[in-house]
Amino acid sequence: xxxxxxVDDEADLETLIKQKFRKQIREKExxxxxxxxxxxxxxxxxxxxxxxxxxSDINMPEMDGLTLLSKLTxxxxxxxxxxxxxxxxxxxxxxxMNRGAFDFITKPINFEDLTLTMEKTLKHAxxxxxxxxxxxxxxxxxxxxxxNVLNFMGSREYETTLMANETIEATVMFIDLxxxxxxxxxxxxxxxxxxxxxxxxxxxxxxMEQKGFIxxxxxxxxxxxxxxxxxxxxxxxxxxGVRNKIKExxxxxxxxxxxxxxxxxxxxxxxxxxNIGSASLRRLDYTVIGDTVNTAARLQDAAKENQIVICEKxxxxxxxxxxxxxxxSISVKNKAEPITVYEVLE
Numbered sequence: 001x002x003x004x005x006x007v008d009d010e011a012d013l014e015t016l017i018k019q020k021f022r023k024q025i026r027e028k029e030x031x032x033x034x035x036x037x038x039x040x041x042x043x044x045x046x047x048x049x050x051x052x053x054x055x056s057d058i059n060m061p062e063m064d065g066l067t068l069l070s071k072l073t074x075x076x077x078x079x080x081x082x083x084x085x086x087x088x089x090x091x092x093x094x095x096x097m098n099r100g101a102f103d104f105i106t107k108p109i110n111f112e113d114l115t116l117t118m119e120k121t122l123k124h125a126x127x128x129x130x131x132x133x134x135x136x137x138x139x140x141x142x143x144x145x146x147x148n149v150l151n152f153m154g155s156r157e158y159e160t161t162l163m164a165n166e167t168i169e170a171t172v173m174f175i176d177l178x179x180x181x182x183x184x185x186x187x188x189x190x191x192x193x194x195x196x197x198x199x200x201x202x203x204x205x206x207x208m209e210q211k212g213f214i215x216x217x218x219x220x221x222x223x224x225x226x227x228x229x230x231x232x233x234x235x236x237x238x239x240x241g242v243r244n245k246i247k248e249x250x251x252x253x254x255x256x257x258x259x260x261x262x263x264x265x266x267x268x269x270x271x272x273x274x275n276i277g278s279a280s281l282r283r284l285d286y287t288v289i290g291d292t293v294n295t296a297a298r299l300q301d302a303a304k305e306n307q308i309v310i311c312e313k314x315x316x317x318x319x320x321x322x323x324x325x326x327x328x329s330i331s332v333k334n335k336a337e338p339i340t341v342y343e344v345l346e
Contacts, residue, residue: 002122003048005033007041007056007068008084020111038063042071051079053102053121055114058085058092066092069099078132080125082117084109165274171226171235171266172293173212174300175203175242178261180220195252196220199260202249206241210234215287221300225288232268232317236344239264239308247306264308265300266344267292268317298332299341308344315342322346 006017014034024030033048035041037060045051054072058065065083072079080102085092088106096104102121105114177199184192200222204214207224211234215223226235246260269292276285295311303309315324323345329338 001028001031002052003031003033003050004118004122005035005041005044005048005051005054007035007038007054007060007065009036009057009060016109021115037061038065038068038071041068042075045072045076045079052125053118054079054081055084055118056081058083058087058096066095066099069096069101073100078125078128080121080128082121084114165272167270168227168273168288169231169268169270170273170288170292171231171268172215172271172288172296173207173222173224173226173235173239174265174297175222175224175239176263176300176303177220178263178305179258183258184220191252199246199249202245203242203262206245207238209241210238212238216285223297232266232314233321235266235268236308236310236318236322239266239344240346243306243308261305263300263303263305265296265298265303266308266310266314267296267299268314294334295332295339298335299339302330302332302341309341310344312340312342 006013014032017032017034018025021030021032025032033044033051035044038056039062041054041056042063045054054068056065056068063071065085069081069083072081077100081100082103082105083092083096083101084105084107086107088104093104102124103117105117177196180192180196183195187195200217203222207214207222210226211228212224212226215225217223224235224238226232226238243262243264246262249260251259269290271288271290271292273288274286276287276289299309299311309327310318310324315326318324324342325345327341327343329340331338
């Protein structure tokens with residue numbers, strides 16, 4: 001139901017409005033509020049914040065309609081007004097429009113014209129509300145969904161390609177916060193949450209600095225993906241940045257015995273990128289999967305505190321750019337043969 005405020009000092013206008021729009025009022029399409037001047041109108045709007053549009057006369061005692069327009073522009077810039085006045089000269093029309101009026105109707109009122117103007121104004125007001133709500137929802141969505149997901153889904157007719165995927169060459173990095181499980185058993189919950197959010201924020205900044213994106217937060221771990229040119233080099237730069245920044249963080253006074261450290265596993269190669277989940281449930285996760293991803297997770301499991309671990313193939317790719325040390329061969333889950341791994345030093 002649209003809520004319309006009529007501002008006019010003519011006593012019989014309220015009766016006339018109620019007569020002309022009795023059907024819409026009865027069917028709860030419109031609800032009309034009435035004010036006798038600009039001051040009264042501002043008081044009504046303050047008490048009825050969900051007013052959709054204002055229909056206002058110009059010539060009224062105490063506060064005229066043009067002054068009311070100026071006040072509304074300051075206080076409620078999204079609230080649209082239509083001037084309904086006998087003073088329909090060009091100067092008044094221009095002044096009204098310059099002060100934010102959506103339209104101008106001259107008296108005596110042609111109610112057919114008024115109805116069309118009201119419908120048009122209400123439609124515009126609803127469009128503004130929908131746009132504002134969409135912006136708000138989009139800003140909330142961006143807090144939970146990586147921009148790459150929005151770009152991916154916005155670039156196609158997502159309703160018909162919900163389960164679309166592609167094979168890409170990229171680098172996956174897993175970062176785990178060492179010692180978190182032990183801390184979470186004894187520290188207060190709010191301390192633990194604040195701590196991990198602080199550390200995550202530091203990690204994310206380094207990842208974004210190297211144009212990586214966060215695939216997901218997994219408890220006390222981060223999974224990040226790097227695409228494009230030099231994706232492996234950028235992932236390692238991000239890993240070194242994360243390790244250095246975490247080392248520099250001051251101790252949390254509630255956890256004096258805890259020193260933040262990370263273990264990191266990195267692997268590059270082919271992987272499947274796309275939406276994983278249930279199209280029927282409409283619950284999807286835009287992610288990467290495949291052997292490269294699984295191996296990166298296993299490398300992180302094998303890494304010790306403040307270690308950045310890569311496989312031999314990655315080492316051969318970046319050995320001229322980074323100083324590395326051979327660790328040896330390790331056996332990992334679901335791999336028939338041991339993997340030769342290296343630690344990135346600097």
